[in-house]
Amino acid sequence: MATVSEFVIQRIRQWGVTRVFGFPGDGVGELDGMLGKTSRAGDGVDYIRPTHEEICALMATAHAKFTGEIGVCIATSSPGAFHMLNGLYDAKSDNVPVVAIVGQQGLASFGTFVQQEDNLERVFADVACYVQTIVSPEQAQAVVDTAFRTAKARLQPAVIVLPHDVQAMKAVEPPVEHWVSRSSAVAPSTAVVPPLEEVRRAADVINAGEKVTFLVGAGARGATDEVLEAARKAGAGIITALRGKDVVPSDVPFHTQQVGLLGTLPSLHQIDRCDTLVILGSNYPYGEYLPKTGQARAVQVDLKPEQLGLRYPTEVNLWGDVRATLTAMLPMLEQKEDLSWQRGIADEMHDWEQEMERQAMLDFPDGGNPRRVFHELNRRLPENAIVTCDAGTTADWYGHHIRLRRGMKGDLSGRLASMLAAMPYATAAKFAYPERTVICTIGDGAFQMLGMNELITVKKYLSRWGATKTFVVVVMHNDDLAQVSWEMRTEDGNPVWEGSQDVESVDYAGFAELLGFQGIRTTEDDEVADAVERALGFNGVTVIDARVTRNAPPLPPKISAEYRNNTAKAFLKGDPLGAAAMVDSAEGLVAEGVERVKGALHVGDKRG
Template structure:
């Protein structure tokens, strides 16, 4: 049998490291699906059929995030299939993940005739795949187009798209490009990765960093793979380190000089770290909440990123180093000799962490009806294996993940970090397991997101779990019968009482549904059962859903509460919010906790002033 354009596409993508195809069949993409099937029979590719094309986009993104493939691929049919995939692909674009979308299209003979499922996909995808989107109309174009799509995706760390009309997919492939006018040759060899900045720029950065007495580092997902180098630089500078959400596993959350997450869902120690520092080092992050950076003019700053266009994007940096994080940090380290950090700076950071952790335990033990979500999440940390993979959805579950789950290098965690799309948690978990079938997986999902994509993708889990070398796959559903993140935004931003008809989520028996699919399931609705249920689920030799019935009124209080947020929330309570009693109680608890942390901070600064003889507070 001769090789088709679909076969050539699959084999050419394999040369770029892409062997796993997430998608859903349709006649508009049938030639490619058949080609993937033939390659799968030869052990050269794998097709993962998901329940919805949006999931295919999410899963292709997560496959890269969890280290399964250097290049993610989703394969979807023409018209509605392509439209459905857009949200998952925007997740890749905004988080700078290399993904190629292979899109079916109406046959070339019918294009322009308002045929069934005919859409202008090049125009439709010109934003999400703006770096490279191309419709193939001749078999001779295919090889060059695949190479360009893969190279742009990898080098620009973005989404690219290949549009394939159905008749072109099944045409005979052109695998040898002839010599002659009008033909071009191409290479499937990836470009070299970013290296190290020039010596003069490194010295400028080192001089600035050595000038700091209270250095703060903010590390993001761009620092992945640089744990050892980041630790050495932090130690040389006596720095405290905060982590952007996607960089949570880069450093051990339990280290006394690591303050954990930053931003709206972050910790108070991270806020204090940024407000007290005099020098800031940004490594692989463009965390967007500007109010959680040092105040303008407070700190001098250096940034390290593989993409120079992202430098100086969030804070007025003085030195910008474009290069690989691990290599750049390693090159910086010997130039930092002679740094003289304030010896009490890390002591202050450790004290802030201690106070925060104590308050975290108090929050988790606070009365709730029936369960406190922070109690459930805090109990998970000691049950995670060293190689656990954690997929997280967006909503209040993201806050509890950021604040209450301790992670460490060796584990991996990911979510829709910039798009912040609900519905990504289960697709991420599925892709993590397909990429690493021998590693345990935890999915943390809110009930709203579970009803979007999670329920459906449990069907995919039920279909595939017996093929996994390690069948452990825990789905924690924080079931609060409420779109509680949106409800808190209504209170704190708009000053409104949440609108029940908009916010209420139907209470479904998630554990029972898992049982219908042949999976494990436990409903958890009592604090006394938390330990036993978690132990059972994490030890189970089949995927297990925990339906944790948690209180929607446990507040997500940010690490720094602005006057505007206080006034807006107060206004919502005066309008008759039924959760007012709990909110007032927890608000008082936060005020007491904040006061304790402020006293701790003040004591640390007074100590510093007495040591240098100035008697004034610093930072």
């Protein structure tokens, strides 16, 4: 007779799980043993063991993001479980279905302060939409099914706590008895369509608009064609949130990429001048970059009802799946005859792309231009590439310069913006799509957290990646926690404190070579293009150790007075990098001012 552990493994397979990310320990030892037994017998799941439980949870989150499946991570009791919290919060913040299975000490130990016994239900209560301890074999079926069903329906992480002694108990078929639930391993349908009269109300708002802008997020994945058809009928411009970057192909001329600190000036102009805003699958959090109150009529479509109407006073809130809702709405949308708004947006974006290239070609006196690295990478992205990026200035350069064509994928830790996530995201992507080229872009501070360790995971599993082993890690080597350095200046008017900001310099290419990988070093801008070509042409793992200046400013598309004044205050207070940072900032500020005037002229705004 099977044990509870064997039942759990069989049940998660029924839920479509083929791969889990785990780290062993005695608190989950019986389940670990059965994972090994079923794997050897050929009826288990693919068990990937990285170097840390936090990586397990981040990989499960990334797997869910890239595949649309439920991600699964497994760890032992208290220490392993606690390590997974950051990755689970990443799933929660970005509305991703993940199920974590964590061990626990035996039932008799609950509340008795024995080693590694803690109240795990209380610990996970905030991060999980559902958390439950399996206390008997009769309960196992209902708990496992409810965790998976709830994670899928609510797009959040769920947690199953599995005590060590329960793991080894004999599994039973839930009896027909009072208090016993009998459940099914059937996923809920999430193709939700709002009432048609509400869809009609939304279509009427869009039809009445003359300057319509779509703000598209990751919640619109799978709805690319429907979004584009709706935008063409409405004569709309499209802005994508950073996590929605791959939803709309970059070669759509009226797609102006992101808005905000790491966005484009054409996107900012869209927001400033639109009269209708349509938010599709996005929880874009920066209200200062949305239209002024009363400026635009607004419609929102989202599967997360609590996030409807949250960021902007919307007129129609549609609780539904973006693809299914747009499919219902498309026949109700009228074809705009006047497409001057859309054409103006496309013209301005064309000029902005030329400006981004000019920014990438600027020379800095104290190191390479980080924009140049992303510019040269973008020019050479192979078809169906997957690109991950980390938090910090890496996200700025990714937003400004990476353009994902149809079929490509890209993602990052979004609302949580956790450092180091780019590496487990990239490795999870390569496991899910071994035939694709995967590129991780990461700062040196994040790479030192746990990212370097994950090269060991890559080495461990490289042979399983089939014929296409191209995996590229681009480390932005500037010996600085650069994003925080600039935030200290621009947000608080404080000089950089090197004691907190300096990152110890490491030979990242040499570390890669120690593991048998290809390491490439760049110190000059004119070396970058060749380095990228060598990396993408190599059927193996490459680490590009790109030495870049720490003083290149991550300039927003529009410089506010507060930004300028705070930066000046920081320099006047004796910023140790002030002289170099001032020189490097000046180039970008001049370029930004020129492009602002050009953009204003394109849309006929005489205020520029």
